[in-house]
Amino acid sequence: MKYLVTDDSKLARLSLIKSLKIHVGDAEIYQATNGAEAVEIVKNNKPDIVFLDLTMPVMDGYEALPLMIEEHPKIKVVVVSADVQEQAKTRVINLGAQFHVQKPINSDKIKEILKIL
Numbered sequence: 001m002k003y004l005v006t007d008d009s010k011l012a013r014l015s016l017i018k019s020l021k022i023h024v025g026d027a028e029i030y031q032a033t034n035g036a037e038a039v040e041i042v043k044n045n046k047p048d049i050v051f052l053d054l055t056m057p058v059m060d061g062y063e064a065l066p067l068m069i070e071e072h073p074k075i076k077v078v079v080v081s082a083d084v085q086e087q088a089k090t091r092v093i094n095l096g097a098q099f100h101v102q103k104p105i106n107s108d109k110i111k112e113i114l115k116i117l
């Protein structure tokens with residue numbers, strides 16, 4: 001399995017990767033700092049699971065999400081965002097995300113999600 005962690009905050013990225021590594025060990029984990037980079041990585045490396053922030057410069061998560069699915073229809077996208085309004089949740093699910101989880105995401109939550117995906 002290959003993973004992609006997308007967040008413009010370095011701290012958020014590294015913290016998520018640290019938690020993810022507890023469960024996936026030496027799996028390949030790519031990083032992107034905005035939606036445009038993420039779409040490029042999806043195109044070139046076809047990760048299986050993406051953790052996606054919404055608010056990012058250059059291209060936000062809402063815009064990147066359908067482009068990722070277009071590049072790699074089997075991809076599973078977990079939106080990790082501080083925006084927990086129903087409207088934001090509904091929007092990302094409608095765009096094709098598997099989950100919308102509140103930021104920050106911890107190791108237990110990651111374990112739970114990986115089990116369901």
Ligand SMILES: [Mg+2]
Nearest residue numbers: 008053055056
């Ligand atoms: Mg952000």
